[in-house]
Amino acid sequence: MAHLPHLIVDLAIILGAAAITTLLFKWLKQPLVLGYILAGVLVGPKFSLFPTISDPNTIRIWADIGVIVLLFSLGLEFNIKKLVKIGGTAAMTGVYEILAMIFLGYLTGLCLGWSTMDSIFLGGIVSISSTTIIIRAFEELGVKTQKFAGNVFGILVIEDIVAVLLLVLLSTLAISKQFFSPDMLFAIMRLAFFLVIWFLAGIFLVPSILRSSRKFITDETLLIIALALCLLMVVIATSVGFSPALGAFIMGSILAGTPYAERIEHLLTSIKDLFGAVFFVSVGMLIEPAKLVEFGGPIALITLVVIVGKAVNVTLGALVVGQPLKQSLQTGMSLAQIGEFSFIIATLGLNLKVTSDFLYAIAVAVSALTAFTTPYMIRASGPLYNWLDRKLSPRTKMFLSSYSSGAQTIGSVSDWYQLLREHIQIMIVNTVVILGIILMTSRLLLPLLHEQLTGASWAEPLAGFLSFVLMAPFLWALALKRINQPVYTRLWTERRSYRGPLVTLAVTRGLIGLGLVLLLLQQFFPVSIILFFIVVAVGIWLVFGKRLPLIYHLIEKRFLLNLNARQIHQEARMGRNLLPWDAHLSYFEVTAESPGVGFTLAELALREKYGVNVISIARGSLTVLVPSASERFYPGDKIAVIGTDQQLEQFNKLIEPAPASHLRVTPAQEISLQKIAVDESFPFAGMTIRESRVREKTQGLIVGIERKGTRILNPDSTTFFHPGDVIWLAGNTKLIKEFQRENRLRNVQ
Incomplete structure (x- = not known):
């Protein structure tokens, strides 16, 4: 009989056990992730009643591939435009909740007498909710179309992104052993720099490559290309000192902005399910049943911390940013669990050998317990709100309602804020691109020139000139591009006191550009030929300077084209803009x-x-x-x-x-529901809806008007706008924002 490799035998044991347990958990209507974990416990080395795998190291490699595939598929759900449009409500709620839970988990670990590193990792473990468990619970309870679900999905996006960043920061912390150390600060700055570089380069290059080869793309070639790009990004991220998971997530996010995102997700489903099953089974293999009994007390305490802490902190965060009490409570009760990212963080601590063995088993046990309680928490949110509504005084309820309505109203954005934001964006993006070009030419191109031109003394100057040519359009945009000229001119002519800050902005841009040029000189040129380089560079600038704006605008146009390539996303933005009357x-x-x-x-x-x-x-x-x-x-x-x-x-x-x-839901990226205040910047007060032509200008529909505490739903076209009204307008997001901007400019003039 032929000898089978251990890998095949081990996979047969793992997948066989997983098949049985997942069928059982499907019948029990419980998350399949828990079935995989149970399968891992049964075939693991700590449980001898069933056949045990013989080569855990090989399975660990497969599990690492599973993490990469899981993070890649997660990134496919979060393209850049979706991340930008999540909204301040979900973003601020998510960040507050994560910080609060990290601190609460850290304090819990210290109270249990654990080491500082165990307590820090416990904070990271309890801070991230489970997307898989929540989506499953929402589907079973039929609440995916309800208002609070949009907030929940937005917060999950923020949590998943922060979880990926936590992997990087915890790795750095585990090595440096210090809070707020120079190493930690440097790691954060380096992470931010590479994230910007990778996203800018990826969005510019990847969709262009796919578009140019679209005639040859089939399902087979698309799957191979997607996996190749994923693994290439994993290699790049690992080579500069980051985790493979971060690289997989970034490439997934880049591909999510292409028209092929949905096809890639569909093609990747089977691979994700296979490697994901192996990963979660490997999670179960590391669990020691005896430790679960030994640490029953800490497991119960941490489960209580997760359920109560997340429910309270998410509810408070949502209330502070202006969500109504009912939606805030429903959101908080829905997120009271931990899941797959908690396993990954716990695994990181084990691999780095900085956490105790029991922490991993506790994380899995708490995840299982909170997964069981999630549906009951969601169901209980309605009765709990009704009880609170009866207990709260009328004054308190009026305050919460007024605060929520005021926090969601669209206000006018000042010219200074708008101009400063655009200047900062231009400076950050172009500075990072220029630094990326210098880094690429010094680390990649220069060694190649030295290898090909052995003994040549002009390898550095050649690399320097090529760097200057590549960075010239971005240097022009950084130092000389005119940004929002109408607003700039209006601020310059309105008051003399505005001119000082405007000049400061221009000088700052010039100084940053000069600093980058000096960095280029220091990197590639000896002092003896710096003057010669400056003369040649000025000559090149004078000859080609007029073409630099055209080149930059072509690059910018292609980038924006790639960024907006995917017009309709695969997931619904349920309840993206909320109304106070439900x-x-x-x-x-x-x-x-x-x-x-x-x-x-x-x-x-x-x-x-x-x-x-x-x-x-x-x-x-x-x-x-x-x-x-x-x-x-x-x-x-x-x-x-x-x-x-x-x-x-x-x-x-x-x-x-x-x-x-x-229910099947589908996104409409360009459609949104917005609130507009009829204030001094609104020029149509006193006019009817028909006279204002708001519908035609925004391609929208006025679905409601709030007036002195009363609500007019589906107002007639003869309804007048009164000062103090709040208009609810549904339509083209871009046109509504342009309508707001035109109103503000018209009012100033």
């Missing part, structure tokens, strides 16, 4: 079996029967904004609808007769 924006896909298919909007009478408004219909590459009453629903249409949770639940029966847990 209405929100949600997305549906019309199926061939939908009862409403083939009927016009007038025939369906959606407002009259359901109280909802259809904001857009996406049909293939065509999107119809604010469709007319004669527009019909066809199979495959993706529609954006505004309504309350109850209205949308009723409307869902018209679109998809299946239960709400099977």
Whole structure:
């Protein structure tokens, strides 16, 4: 009989055990991740009743590949535009909750008598919620279209990003053994620099390469290209001292902005499931059942800290940033668990040999317990809110309502803020690009020239001149590009006191450019020929200087084209913009079996029967904004609808007769719901909706007006705008923002 390699035998044992346990957990309606962990315990070296794997080291390599694939697939869900548009509410809530839980976990570890490093890693472990468990719970409970779900998904995005950064910072901390040390500060700065460089270069190059070879891309070649790019980024990240997980996540985020993102996700599903199963089984293999009994007390305490700490901190964070009490409480109760990232952080501590063995087993046990409690916590959020609503005084409820409404109102952005933000953006981006060019030519090109031109004394000057040629367009943009000239001119002419800060901005840009040129000189040129270089560089600048703006604008145009390549994302932004009277924006896909298919909007009478408004219909590459009453629903249409949770639940029966847990949602990147205050910057006060032409200018629909504590839903076109009104406007996000900017400029003039 032929001898089988140990790897095949071990995989047979692992996947066989995983198959049995996952079927069991599927039948019990529990997360499959817990089934994989149980399979790992059963086939691990600490449990002798079942066959045990013979080569744990090989399985560990497969598990490392599993982490890379998991992080790559996670990055595919978070392209740059999605990260930017998450919104301040979710971002601030997520950051506050993470910092609070890290501190709370650290204090818990110290109270248990653990070492400082164990306590720090415990803080990281309890700070990150489980995306897998939450999505599964939302599907089972049928709450994915409810208002608070949008906040939950936004916070999960922030948590996942911070978790990837935590892996880097904890690795640095484990090596330096110091808080706030120069090594830690340098690691943060280096991480920020490489992140910007990788994202800028990746967004500029990767979509362009895919676009140029689109005629030859099939499912097979696309999968190979995606995995090759992922592993290439892993190698690059590892070579500069970062974790492989960070490189995989970054390449996933870059590819998420391409039109191929959904195809890559689909093709990667089976591979992700396979390697993910191996990873989670390997997690279970490291668990010692005896330690779970020995540390039963700490497990119970940390489980309580996770459930109570996350629920309270997320709720407080959401309230502070202006969310209503009900949505804040629902969001906090939904995030009260830990999951897959906690395993990865615990594994990092073991691999670096800086944490105790028991911490890993405790992390897995707490994750399992909080996974079981998650559905019950979500269900309990409604009754808990009703109880609080009865206990709170009318004055407190009025204060929370006023605070929430005021915090969500769109206000005017000052000219100074706008101009300063654009200057900082230009300075940071171009400085990083120039530093990246100098780093690339000094670390890659210069050694190659030395190798090819042995003994040549002009290798450094040649590399320096090539660097200058490459960086010249970005140097022009950094030091000389005119930024938002209308605003700059208006500030310059309005008051003399504005001129000093404006001159300071210009001088600062020039000094940064000069500093980068001096860095280039110091890097490549000896003192004896620096003057000669300056003369030649000035000559090149005089000859080609007029073409630099054109070159830069071409580069910028290509970058923006790649950044916006993917027009429709695969995940819904449920409840992205929130209304205080429980209405929100949600997305549906019309199926061939939908009862409403083939009927016009007038025939369906959606407002009259359901109280909802259809904001857009996406049909293939065509999107119809604010469709007319004669527009019909066809199979495959993706529609954006505004309504309350109850209205949308009723409307869902018209679109998809299946239960709400099977609802299919689809994103519409350019559609959003915005609040506009009728203040001194609003020029249409006293006019009717029809006279203001707000609908035509924004391709939007006014779905509500708040006026002196009352709410006018679906106002008629003859309704007047009064000072103090708050308008709820749904439509094209870009046009709404332009409308706001034009109003502010018109008011100033």
